[in-house]
Amino acid sequence: MFSPRGGKADVEEGLEFSPKFAADGLIPALALDAVTREPLMLAYMNAESLRRTLEIGEAVYWSRSRQEFWHKGATSGHIQRIVEIRTDCDQDALILLVEQLGAGACHTGRESCFYRKVVAAAGGGPAKLAWTGPAKSFDPAAVYGKA
Amino acid sequence: MFSPRGGKADVEEGLEFSPKFAADGLIPALALDAVTREPLMLAYMNAESLRRTLEIGEAVYWSRSRQEFWHKGATSGHIQRIVEIRTDCDQDALILLVEQLGAGACHTGRESCFYRKVVAAAGGGPAKLAWTGPAKSFDPAAVYGKA
Numbered sequence: 001m002f003s004p005r006g007g008k009a010d011v012e013e014g015l016e017f018s019p020k021f022a023a024d025g026l027i028p029a030l031a032l033d034a035v036t037r038e039p040l041m042l043a044y045m046n047a048e049s050l051r052r053t054l055e056i057g058e059a060v061y062w063s064r065s066r067q068e069f070w071h072k073g074a075t076s077g078h079i080q081r082i083v084e085i086r087t088d089c090d091q092d093a094l095i096l097l098v099e100q101l102g103a104g105a106c107h108t109g110r111e112s113c114f115y116r117k118v119v120a121a122a123g124g125g126p127a128k129l130a131w132t133g134p135a136k137s138f139d140p141a142a143v144y145g146k147a
Numbered sequence: 148m149f150s151p152r153g154g155k156a157d158v159e160e161g162l163e164f165s166p167k168f169a170a171d172g173l174i175p176a177l178a179l180d181a182v183t184r185e186p187l188m189l190a191y192m193n194a195e196s197l198r199r200t201l202e203i204g205e206a207v208y209w210s211r212s213r214q215e216f217w218h219k220g221a222t223s224g225h226i227q228r229i230v231e232i233r234t235d236c237d238q239d240a241l242i243l244l245v246e247q248l249g250a251g252a253c254h255t256g257r258e259s260c261f262y263r264k265v266v267a268a269a270g271g272g273p274a275k276l277a278w279t280g281p282a283k284s285f286d287p288a289a290v291y292g293k294a
Contacts, residue, residue: 001271001273001274002273002274003273012255013255014276015263015275015276015277015278016273016275016276017265017273017274017275017276028175028189028240030177030186030189030240032184032186036184037179037183037184037185038184039177039179039233039242041235042175042177042235042240054265054267054274055267084264084279085264085265086186086261086262086263086264086265086279087261087263087264087265087276088188088189088253088260088261089253089254089255089257089260089262093175093177093189093260094265095186095261106235106236107236108159108160108236110236113235113236113240114233114234114235114242115233115236116162116233116234117231117232117233117234118164118201118232118233118234118241120201120202124148126148126149126150126163126164127148127149127164127201128162128163128164129161129162129163129164129234130162131162132231132233
């Protein structure tokens with residue numbers, strides 16, 4: 001499914017796909033809305049979940065907390081249809097340009113997981129967060145069937 | 148500089164900034180062009196590089212290959228001015244919305260590191276890459292002083 005990794009020139013300037021999985025077997029994948037380019041979520045894939053993603057055209061991650069395949073939307077209906085997958089120069093990161101189905105990507109009930117921004121404190125105190133982006137668009141308890 | 152991590156509700160719905168660094172002490176940070184939303188690069192920060200980033204308003208990563216602080220642009224002039232930093236629901240990933248100075252973010256001489264897309268093979272063969280986005284915009288040998 002994937003090509004063996006060659007030298008630096010091959011990895012950076014070639015057209016063989018040789019994704020680099022970290023020591024834990026995972027590669028980070030950031031999902032962006034393909035139209036608005038809004039960042040939706042960052043999750044991880046192992047080789048098999050990346051293979052399944054390419055096969056079915058929908059995002060399949062590896063859940064680090066549950067240690068299982070995570071076909072995004074299998075529970076919620078909030079499928080991520082793959083429009084394009086990009087990799088970076090050293091092929092150790094992925095960008096998923098997706099069509100997000102349903103009300104949103106985030107298990108907290110929001111369109112995106114990136115709903116807060118960091119605000120540096122004046123005078124060296126601890127940095128804080130502030131709300132950004134839209135409020136909750138769905139009720140996670142209703143969608144996921146748990147509080 | 149950062150607040151201790153509380154329970155799930157605090158981390159997800161609170162306004163304390165409690166970034167989660169992985170076992171290796173790092174958190175992934177994806178830089179997006181603040182205006183075009185083009186994904187530029189994915190790199191990592193440790194707590195001190197994140198602190199410095201907030202302090203100076205320019206992206207400071209931790210180089211995993213060189214094991215040293217990496218003030219982006221210190222060599223190339225291709226500074227990333229921070230417009231906004233976002234974190235996600237569980238505060239274990241960062242999005243940097245940046246103003247990219249100079250000709251580009253990628254050490255290969257391109258605006259973005261994500262210059263190739265993945266093309267699934269018909270019939271189960273290995274997936275390939277295809278060029279996407281702009282060609283090289285600067286000569287890395289001239290900018291970085293090495294071939």
